[in-house]
Amino acid sequence: MSAETEPAESTIGTETEPAESTIETDLEWRGVGDDSEEVTRAAGLKLARSARTLVAGLLRPRMKPVVLALVILVLENAVMLTGPLLVALAIDTGVPAALDGRPAPLAWAVAGYAASGLAAAGLRAAFLLVSGRLGQDVLLVLRDRVFRHAQRLALEWHESYTSGRLISRLTSDLESIDDLLDQGLDGLLGALLTLGGITTVLLLIDPVLAAVVLAGFVPLVVVTRWFQQRSRASYRITRTWVARVIVHFVESMNGIRAVQAYRREARNESIMDQLGNRYRDANADALLTLSWFVACVRAVGNLTLALVLLLGALRVTGGALEIGALVAFLLYLRRFYDPLDQLAQFLNAYQSAAAALEKLASVLDTPVTVAEPTDPAPLDRPRGELRFEAVTFAYPRAPERIVLPEFSLEVPAGQTIALVGETGAGKTTLAKLAARFHDPVSGHVRLDGVDLRDLADADLRRALVMVTQEPFLFSGSLADNVALGRPGATRAEIAAAVDAVGAGFVHELPEGLDTDVRKRGGRLSAGQRQLVSLARIVLADPAVVLLDEATSSLDIPSERAVQAALETVLADRTALIIAHRLSTVAIADRVLVLAEGRVIQDGTPAELLRTGGDFADLHAAWESSLR
Template sequence: MSAGTTDLGWRGVGDDSEEVTRAAGLRLARSARLLVADLLRPRRGAVALALLILVVENAVMLTGPLLVALAVDTGVPAALDGRPAPLAWAVAGYAACGLASAGLRAAFLLLSGRLGQDVLLELRRRVFRHAQRLALEWHESYTSGRLISRLTSDLESIDDLLQQGLDGLLGALLSLAGITVLLLLIDPVLAGVVLAGFVPLALLTRWFQRRSRASYRLTRTWVARVIVQFVESMNGIRAVQAYRREARNESIMEQLNDRYRDANADALLTLSWFVACVRAVGNLTLALVLLLGALRVTSGALELGALTAFLLYLRRFYDPLDQLAQFMNAYQSAAAALEKLASVLETPIGVPEPAHPRALPASVRGELTFDRVTFAYPRAPERLVLPEFSLTVPAGQTIALVGETGAGKTTLAKLAARFHDPATGSVLLDGVDLRELADADLRRALVMVTQEPFLFSGSLADNVAMGRPGASPAEIAAAVDAVGADFVHALPEGLDTDVRKRGGRLSAGQRQLVSLARVVLADPEVVLLDEATSSLDIPSERAVQAALETVLADRTALIIAHRLSTVAIADRVLVMGGGRIVQDGTPAELLASGGDFADLHAAWQDSLR
């Protein structure tokens, strides 16, 4: 998808589709619950301690109205009779409960806050670690904006839940349970009136759960699309400005923002109806209890202090219901976010590392073998890119792969780099199947240089050192000099110069020389070059060509080339078509024999005139 061209009719892959079937929704919900359980399992001790503090705090808090009843029914009459001690003890007890409740509240908030942040940290680590291991096709279909949404807005929703999770849910449930027991002990008749109100409350809660879950799934979907549109527009800002795309992008963003606003409005409307109905039930119940309680006091069936305590408890009874409503609102939003995150974490790694890896021979030679390999991309499994391909590249030999677009050249390089595994057959390095090698061993022995090398923000030295983290400044400088990157000496701070985002401070040719310096520093046995000079001007191409002679010396190399000037340094040329080798020989032999390579070479020569 081009920058800034999001289609409002687009359906995301898997977890971002607007419509979720009931079966898929249940599966995602179960995955989310399992994820939470897995995150909390190592922190069982902290959770148990937080629960203990919460239970004690609720017990202390529930003692307060009983002390009020004691003061009204016993302390005040005793004080009127000249015995102030009972009233004094009741007042002192109430004050002690208040202080203890405040201390326990502070301890609980500190512990639960730390626990929540630990869970968020672990979740963020897992998503980032897992996303880096997923297949390239997943990243190509699952846009960076959606992944950013997972790690920002979705985690913020979970953070909101964790901040009130134990308190909002467990604290409210403990309060409800404790108050219910006390109401039954004080006066079963009035307690029965209160419990009768649970029938409409249960129906309201069930409705709220269903409606809000659907609403918050939509909010997570639309905020992801807003972020996708923003990220694509900013990443493609050159194309946006060059083609005067601003107005169209603003129109698309406006529509996405409207959808996101509407989804949030629907979620808030659902919450407001739920809270309003809960409070209406609570207020009606309180009025009825006040009427019946007054009648029971006048008839002598209930003490005034007991009614006072009952009403105080009843007032506190509906406060937890408000907390539950707020918790459920945060929970539905976080549950939808957890479903999105769980779907990412459940995505299988494209090329899993072997459980019991084999070691490469002590001295790696660099022989690369494709043994009856077949391959089709997951997005089009019916179309075999490589029907059945076999090739051996002897150690130290440089082979150039040429052919029309779609012939299978880049696919071979991706299989050799183990970005994918073949459907059948195997790719071997010195006789060892790549699927049996540890990733670290493979990356030390084989390096791929792409058409557009990626440089990270930071110093040029740091970018070169990606080839071998921990290399000394002298080794980094030697690698830069080996590829003839003389431009480094003209930079303001030399190797310490910040290359800026994506290496924007450097030209395309300079970025490619940096990527070749990485190869020299890494010193692999096998080098894969995918169109390494296709986007360069003639002077830059010549500089890179000169560097390639140094980089490829005494190494096994596969060069994918459209510009046939690169082919001149190859020992052998393979012309590919339809996933098969149609010509094989030295550059001179193929030019002399005619055929596809001679035609490609003639077309290339004509393009230079």
């Protein structure tokens, strides 16, 4: 990548520890540079609102299964509430009746209890089926939405937002949301329904003992409020550190050649240990918060149960309460604190998922700066005429640094232009503007007279193809990689494209065109990968070809093979060639020498060599480097 492009973030050699705040991390793309507490709090509130909006948008189209799950949950809780009442009925009415020779009331009470148990089991299974399907549907939509949106975001966003962080969004963050969906309806609404129903029944059985139970809510409310605040902060930190762990792992594995070549293993292990320790400590802090909350809930519940047992026994001995009613009250009370445990687990999952949702919302809220037009202009038969009209450009993350100041250039259809100059002169920026990886700050880039911003993406990609210094090959067959720009091509057309660029090595591969090139095309050499990328162009047949340092990483034999292929590829096509190796420039009709985003020389290679100047100096320096 040339110097004018912004460098991607890297943590592989980071010595300093990353900041714990997820707000600054996730909002840095938006330009939030003020570290003040007020700005950070406002950013956090904005993310929280975005997260809630995201959840509402996901659930709104699925209200039928949500309502069905709620109905099943209400019925299940209603059935479960009848159990202790039937126990009280059996003790206070059924047993005395059986002793008097009338077993029917006891039999009905026992049968009713068994029926309620079976009904509750069936309703539980139905609820798990409906809620589970709902949760997986939501996850599928969310995963697809994040993936689709990330593919549409600007190239600069991907250069600044590391792949490891994006992987974290689609893995660990979605897992946190999955945990919440598993417990959401059951852990929250089920617990609230159970608490409400049991509270009502307790008040009906004995208001005095119910008042004792309700008094225990005072410390529970205080503890719950503390838990919400503490766990929210804890889980925001855990989401940050798990992302850092994934980032370091992904970058270390992607750069494994450099790691092993420079004996980087020990340092990488040290960094991973540090990140892993911080992630462990963050999780430990979150679990400690949960354990204190659960312990407090259990302590309040057990103390309340002991007090109710004491007071209830006194009321039974005093004749104010039946023994069966006391048993039912105690059974309800035992069930009363089970939902509180479920509520604690839900709150724990909720805080983790809330932090994950904030991060996912920050990705989805990132605007698509290079957006496809709503009413695109047609481009049926592109000729390949390129024009830059008073184009000004600066990268969004460094708007004060103007890379191209009022740049104008006309490239007639079918002409091959070479762009040369020192690193940072603006060559790669021009190629990226022509490929519409970025839009200019002002001015226009036109293809056949149509502003690129008015072209549909499909039309632009058919008309223009870019080849980079290191072409990317996907895992799979060589044929599939050649057909990348034209998936519907026949086998014969793919083979013809391969032969057209002189890629004879294909016939020597074990399975020919069906050979798996493996990850990033690792089975092929750099020169072979570049020939595959040129075969893609022949097959796709674009009007414009952009070559960004296409031969700079090749050895001399490979470079010659690629240059020979270029003569076929560039024939009758418009081409912009960016090259430091001036041997590639020889095939150009015209050479532009750039400096600080301006053209300082323009002419054929022979003219510029004859007249002297910067191009002649660059050519002389290149020739001396070959000796």
